[in-house]
Every structure is written in structure tokens, then in C-alpha cells.
Amino acid sequence: MLIKAPRGTYDILPEDSSRWQYIEKIMKETAEIFGYREIRIPIFEHTELFERGVGETTDIVSKEMYTFSDKAGRSLTLRPEGTASCVRALIEHSQYGGLLPIKWYYVGPMFRYDRPQTGRYRQFHQFGVEAFGSNNPYIDAEVIILLIEVLLRLGLEEYELHLNSVGCPECRGEYRQKLIEHIEPYQDRLCKDCQTRYTQNPLRVLDCKNEACHQAIEGYPTLFSNLCDKCQEHYAKVKETLIENEVSFMHDDNLVRGLDYYTNTAFEIHIPGIGAQSAVGGGGRYNGLVEECGGPDLPGIGFAMGMERLLLAVDKLGEKFAEDKEPDVFIAVMDPAYESQGMKILQLLRKAGIKAEKDYNQRKAKAQMKYADKIGARAVILIGEEEVEKGFLTLRNMRSKEQFQVDPQDLVRSVCKTLLID
RNA sequence: GUGGGUGUAGCUCAGUUGGUUAGAGCACCAGAUUGUGGCUCUGGGGGCCGUGGGUUCGAGUCCCAUCAUCCACCCCA
Secondary structure (H helix, E strand, O other), X not given: OOOOOOOOOOOOOHHHXXXXXXXXXXXXXXXXXXXXXXXXXXXXXXXXHHHHHOOOOOHHHHHOOEEEEOOOOXXXXXXOOOHHHHHHHHHHOOHHHOOOOEEEEEEEEEEOOOOOEOOEOOEEEEXXXXXXXXXXXXXXXXXXXXXXXXXXHOOOOOOXXXXXXXXXXXXXXXXXXXHHHHXXXXXXXXXXXXXXXXXXXXXXXXXXXXXXXXXXXXXXXXXXXXXXXXXXXXXXXXXXXXXXOOOOOEEOOOOOOOOOOOEEEEEEEEOOOOOOOOEEEEEEEOOOHHHHOOOOOOOEEEEEEEHHHHXXXXXXXXXXXXXXXXXXXXXXXXXXXXXXXXHHHHHHHHHOOOOEXXXXXXXXXXXXXXXXXXXXXXXXXXXXXXXXXXXXXXXXXXXXXXXXXXXXXXXXXXXXXXXXXO
């Protein structure tokens, strides 16, 4: 029985890795320009971190975590997202004690036990940023602008930015009560999922896609209209700043987001045409999270982008990625007796920074030439009886088909000349 | 967790109402005289027909299960 990659996981082969390197580079560069620095966090954490940080009632914690016990009986979980780990690291290393804000970014795999489909995997990759220690609405805007900047640099100009404010614990608490009262009479008309949402996290009834549920709760009070003055002001400033910086968005009353820790600003980015899973990024403010995880009362805001989905969107643009896998030079030996000599020349060229290859499959002279051609070598160095006896090397330009004898002492210079002329 | 589609060579796919040693194209390897590429020609290696059961004289073809994959629901990145 052939062992295959586990469900929902996949290999990124060399022919694809250049695409990944391309988007990773753009993300990192953009984040650095915005003043964010890379943090590398563990792939797994104590299960409790996610239970507390992400929230017990979320889909992630309640049914999507890869949880296991290690040999000492600890319950560990493959990280389903990055924010909780960043918060843990922040607290663990007392990073809050220094200059604020703290601005971090991360790139790496996340794990969720979900049913795979287009743009959704069990091991998927996220690029994310977190900014701790400022409750200034301008930093909310900065984070969103950074997200948009990454998209633009990737050439993705068609996006939909959904924006909402989920308020603070105070006004959201009041609103939650209002909403419960509004829904109560229609409770039994809700779908099964919403029945549980109603008792556990009524706000999430709002972003249910089920038409019947929407009809049932029609005329519900919106979160937006129930924000306290402070939250309203904060939200207004964020929107204003986005407008001033030419970031278009749409206010979305139904955007609640799945994770429990969000406060105030919440946003989600969609790119049409990449399948049902069109959210390429999302995030928001989480002012209670650091304290919830045992740290000081420190505000925070961040987002995460899904690399696979971005790649789908980038692919749709039809751009080509330079692979640069062709060698500059191929060493062909006319007889196995000269292989060791070929090996030495190979290393000589490589030391000089020339991308060089030779045959490792006992091919005959003709087959070596064929091979050199197929792998796209620009030049071939031939070593045969005559070369060894007379002490020269034959250098062939594969494009012009010119070939001439060169002095081994001047090999590197001759090769460079040939490659340049081309 | 739910629903639907698909699983035949490395890749893309044929495979007739179930019937002999399962095919093509591409790719790979080797030859077409002696130390030399892209074209052409010839030949060659390769398939537990996803897996396990069942029906049948006989299954790649039919039935069941299972696994994987794709698409959608759900949810999110």
C-alpha cells in the first residue's frame, strides 16, 4: 500500500516553490517597510492556549483542532492560527515592558481539521501581523492598509474589503441582550446551527448564510447602531482614515467573525473568482485577549492572510514566474575515464559562481549532449581523449553552436565570455 | 460533519451490450557506424485498471464497502 500525503496536506514541488518564494518575499518586504518584524512561533502549543485565546465556542476550538498527547501526557495542539501564540510569546518574554507598540509578522503553516476543498486545506499557510500596545484607530487603519498593500503588490486589485465594528465588552453586552430579546420569538424558525448559536454566541446568527434565518430575524437591531460613543468614534476614525488613504471598503453589518476575541474593528477581504472560499484575509482588534491570556491589559490588532488562496488569485492573473533552473554550463565527458577530471572542473566553475552540472547516469557522449540541451545548458565543456592528451578543453556554445579550444587556466574567463556574448 | 462528481502507465486520456496476452499521445531510455544537442525514423522499459469484498464460466467494465481526490454546504485563511 502506497503511503500518500495525509488528507488535506500536499507537497510544494520545486516547480511550484518559486511561486511561494515570490509571494513570501512581497509579504515580508511590505511588512518590514511598515515597521513589522518577524517572529517565529512554535508549530504546536498547549491546548489550553487556544481554548482560552481563540474561544471554546468557536468552530476552530470545538471541532477543528489537531490535538494530541505527548509522551508525558501533556495535551498539545497543532496551531490553528497565529494570534494566540503571538500573545503568549508577548507575555512570556515580557515584551510589553519596553517600547510600544510592538509590531510583529509571521509566516507559516496552520492546521485545522476541516473538509478540504478549493482554497481549503488541513495544513495551510498564513501570513499575519499583530500590533500590540496601541488602541489608536490609526493603527487599525495601518494594519488594513498593510493588508491592502500586500494585495496591490501582488497585482490583486479586485478585492472587497468588508468592515464592521463589534464594539467593546460594554456596548456589545448590551447589544447582545437586545438581540436575544429580538430573536427570542422567532427562535424555532432558525436553522439547527443558529439554535445553538443563539444560546452560545447570538451575534453569529447574523452572519449565517441561511436565507430562512435572515428572514426570521428581519428588522433586527444592528451592532453598528448600538455602539457606544467611544466605539462609534473609533470606528468612524478608522473609516475616515481608510477613505483618506484611498482604500475602498464596504460596511458590513453582518460581519461578526468567528473568533471570540475580537473587539471594535473587524474586517475581512474577499477576492471574487477563486472558488467558494473567497476570504483571502481577515482580522481585527482584540483588546481583551492579552489580559485573557494572563498578561497585562494591552490592546492589540492584527490580521492573517491565506497563502493558498492568494496563490489561487495570483494564478488567475496568469503571470509567469521566473524559475531560473537552467545551468550555465554542462560538463560532458566522452569516456567514463575522464569523469573525475570533469568533477574537478565542475567544482572549479561552481566556486566561481557559475551554475554547472554534469551527467550522473552513465550516459554516452551523444546522450550527454541531448541531456545538456534538455536541461537548457547554455554552454558545454567537453573532455575527451584529445583534450586530456593535448591539455585543453573544448567549450561549446549551445545556441550559436560555435565551439573552440580553451586553456584550462583561463577556463572561468572563457566561460564567462561565452555566456555573456550569448 | 453533510451532499454530489471522479479514481486505467510518470502525465493527459481511450477502453464499444461484461469476453482472449489492457491501448494511444506526451515523457523517459536505447539505436540510426567511430567523441557532440534541438527535427525525423526504429525499438524498448514501464500498469496489484485506488483498495477490499460480492455477482458471474468470465469484471477495467455490474453491485456493495472503503480510501483518496475534486466541487459545494458549513466555517473560515
